[in-house]
Amino acid sequence: MKKRLAFLVGLTIGAVVTALVTPKTGKELQDDLVKKANEVGKKIKEFDIKDINFADTKEALKCKLDDAKKAIEDFDWSESKEKVQKKFEEVTERLSEIKNQLANVTEEAIEEVASGVEEAIEEVASGVEEVTEEITDSVSEVGNQIFEGAEQVSNGVEENFEERFKRRFDERFEETGDEH
Numbered sequence: 001m002k003k004r005l006a007f008l009v010g011l012t013i014g015a016v017v018t019a020l021v022t023p024k025t026g027k028e029l030q031d032d033l034v035k036k037a038n039e040v041g042k043k044i045k046e047f048d049i050k051d052i053n054f055a056d057t058k059e060a061l062k063c064k065l066d067d068a069k070k071a072i073e074d075f076d077w078s079e080s081k082e083k084v085q086k087k088f089e090e091v092t093e094r095l096s097e098i099k100n101q102l103a104n105v106t107e108e109a110i111e112e113v114a115s116g117v118e119e120a121i122e123e124v125a126s127g128v129e130e131v132t133e134e135i136t137d138s139v140s141e142v143g144n145q146i147f148e149g150a151e152q153v154s155n156g157v158e159e160n161f162e163e164r165f166k167r168r169f170d171e172r173f174e175e176t177g178d179e180h
Contacts, residue, residue: 012040013064 010060010064011043012036013061013068
């Protein structure tokens with residue numbers, strides 16, 4: 001039982017020292033301390049106070065407190081501050097890199113979209129040109145067909161006119177009895 005209690009006390013002191021020397025925000029430290037206190041509270045409830053040898057516990061506690069004092073005295077606050085500052089600078093630099101990458105990706109996307117729009121405009125212009133040529137060819141073909149049809153009608157009318165003129169002319173001469 002003595003070893004269990006000594007272990008419990010050592011665990012508690014170790015957790016407190018670890019929580020105190022680990023660089024964390026106030027809220028994180030608070031949460032960790034509450035969590036560790038709850039764990040220690042559960043362990044304490046499991047022990048029966050009659051089984052505790054206070055002399056051994058006192059000695060173990062004194063050793064752990066001495067270790068904690070030494071850890072606190074040996075803790076290099078400036079080194080810890082430098083480490084935190086270095087991490088902050090690394091994070092800031094990484095965020096700057098990400099920002100630059102996003103800017104490059106955005107620029108590339110804009111160029112790609114612009115290129116796509118330019119290609120689409122060229123395709124539309126080419127299509128309009130082809131349709132215009134087809135319409136021009138169709139109109140020209142229809143115009144030629146109309147002209148040919150008009151020419152045929154004109155020739156037919158002219159032939160018809162000549163025939164009718166001759167027939168009438170012949171009919172008149174026959175009526176008069178004259179020969180032409």
